[in-house]
Amino acid sequence: MVESRKKKNLRNQMLKTREILSESDVETGSKKICQQVMELPQWEQAERVLYYMPHRREIDLRPLMKQAWLMGKKVILPRAIPANRLLIFYQVDHLDELVLGAYGIWEPQSDEDRRIDPQELDLALVPGVAFDWKGYRLGYGGGYYDRFFAGPGAGIPRFGVGFSFQWVETVYPEAHDVPMNGVVVPTGLMVPEK
Ligand SMILES: Nc1nc2c(c(=O)[nH]1)N(C=O)[C@@H](CNc1ccc(C(=O)N[C@@H](CCC(=O)O)C(=O)O)cc1)CN2
Numbered sequence: 001m002v003e004s005r006k007k008k009n010l011r012n013q014m015l016k017t018r019e020i021l022s023e024s025d026v027e028t029g030s031k032k033i034c035q036q037v038m039e040l041p042q043w044e045q046a047e048r049v050l051y052y053m054p055h056r057r058e059i060d061l062r063p064l065m066k067q068a069w070l071m072g073k074k075v076i077l078p079r080a081i082p083a084n085r086l087l088i089f090y091q092v093d094h095l096d097e098l099v100l101g102a103y104g105i106w107e108p109q110s111d112e113d114r115r116i117d118p119q120e121l122d123l124a125l126v127p128g129v130a131f132d133w134k135g136y137r138l139g140y141g142g143g144y145y146d147r148f149f150a151g152p153g154a155g156i157p158r159f160g161v162g163f164s165f166q167w168v169e170t171v172y173p174e175a176h177d178v179p180m181n182g183v184v185v186p187t188g189l190m191v192p193e194k
């Protein structure tokens with residue numbers, strides 16, 4: 001299906017804005033977001049949480065992953081399978097186990113012993129290019145997270161994370177888009193309107 005021009009323009013514009021953030025902007029925003037997520041009951045109560053490794057200037061959740069390990073919680077990371085655009089999940093105990101995957105993102109190696117069934121996830125923290133007032137998410141255009149939340153990941157609490165400028169009025173959602181339950185920005189939790 002042809003993507004709307006508006007959606008493409010928004011993606012380009014948001015990525016451009018994100019690209020000019022400094023490393024310290026990313027670090028400061030990321031630390032605040034990690035702090036906010038730690039206060040979410042959904043994170044506090046979760047044992048297995050899906051994170052992601054930062055790509056370009058995405059929010060860096062590594063401080064939160066480290067906190068999770070300290071608290072005895074499990075850290076789960078996705079591996080993207082470009083052939084069918086599916087995500088598969090693995091438990092990770094150290095960041096030095098990761099390898100560079102498709103798209104140049106650090107990912108877990110395929111090790112069946114560490115594979116996690118999507119049903120076992122208590123919470124998913126989701127990266128995005130933008131999120132809107134209704135909780136819809138704009139990603140890089142692969143449809144990976146939409147496919148996951150429409151299928152095996154349906155019902156898993158899902159929270160977007162992003163800089164405040166990434167919270168926008170609309171991302172021009174399409175029928176396949178699955179809204180987030182909330183979006184965490186550096187100043188707190190944004191709750192989508194109905
Ligand atoms: N950190 C992180 N991990 C993630 C995602 C993400 O958005 N962020 N994903 C979310 O789905 C999945 C991977 N999907 C991705 C899809 C496209 C691109 C990307 O960089 N696309 C290039 C064009 C690539 C090409 O055409 O070769 C681009 O945007 O310029 C990255 C990740 C799973 N892991």
Ligand SMILES: Nc1ncnc2c1ncn2[C@@H]1O[C@H](COP(=O)(O)OP(=O)(O)OP(=O)(O)O)[C@@H](O)[C@H]1O
Nearest residue numbers: 001137138139140141142143144145146147150176
């Ligand atoms: N549940 C689904 N089943 C099949 N195809 C889907 C599904 N969800 C999305 N797609 C397809 O994936 C493509 C990309 O979708 P979209 O533009 O919403 O991606 P995105 O959310 O920006 O990307 P990503 O999740 O990878 O960051 C679209 O062509 C869409 O039709």
